Amino acid sequence: MTGYISLDYLAGFIDGEGYFTICKAGKQSKTFMFRLGINNTDLEIIQLIQKEYGGRIYEDKRAFRSGRRRCWMLIWSGNSAIEMSQLLKDKLIIKKQQAEIFSQIHINEIGKCHNIGYEENDFRKNSMTTIQNLNQRGRKEVN
Numbered sequence: 358m359t360g361y362i363s364l365d366y367l368a369g370f371i372d373g374e375g376y377f378t379i380c381k382a383g384k385q386s387k388t389f390m391f392r393l394g395i396n397n398t399d400l401e402i403i404q405l406i407q408k409e410y411g412g413r414i415y416e417d418k419r420a421f422r423s424g425r426r427r428c429w430m431l432i433w434s435g436n437s438a439i440e441m442s443q444l445l446k447d448k449l450i451i452k453k454q455q456a457e458i459f460s461q462i463h464i465n466e467i468g469k470c471h472n473i474g475y476e477e478n479d480f481r482k483n484s485m486t487t488i489q490n491l492n493q494r495g496r497k498e499v500n
Contacts (some may be wrong), residue, residue: 361409362405362406362409362410363449363476364444364448366449367392367409367410368445368448370395370402370406370495371393371449372449372450372452373451374395374396374397375393375394375395375396376392376396376452376492377393377452377455377456377459377488378391378392378394378488378492379391379392379393379459379483379484379485379488381485382488387478389481390434390435391434391438391459391462392432392433392434392438392472393432393433393441393459394430394433395430396417396429397428397429398426398427399428399429400426400429401412401413403429403430406431407431410433410441411433411437412432412433412437412441413431413432413433413434414429414430414431414432415430415432416428416430419431423447424466432455438459438472439459439460439462442455442456442457442460443456443459443460446460450499454487454491454493455488455492458488461480462480462484467493
């Protein structure tokens with residue numbers, strides 16, 4: 358497999374195989390973690406996407422241990438997850454709402470996801486719940 362991976366192709370791939378997630382670094386932590394990821398058994402396509410758009414590749418050990426085929430994860434975290442969501446939000450269909458939420462998150466000047474004000478903290482908490490609901494199988498309507 359060789360060639361250029363377009364944003365349209367990537368958006369379709371993420372709509373089908375990807376996820377957006379926001380979580381806290383710990384129960385009492387004020388730090389939020391942002392991730393956009395793709396899981397797939399084809400390492401070659403994962404590598405092509407990474408070459409074009411960055412991110413980090415990991416092997417999903419859970420799939421291997423449970424007797425399934427090897428699976429690879431391409432993950433964008435923090436700033437790169439938010440930047441990718443801004444690039445993709447107008448091209449996504451199924452995960453458009455998640456990308457729009459990510460696009461509204463503010464990162465402080467040094468690129469960290471902590472030391473934020475109360476208003477931004479509340480927005481992130483609400484966004485975390487909304488994204489969790491959107492990520493559930495059999496997607497529910499979220500207002």
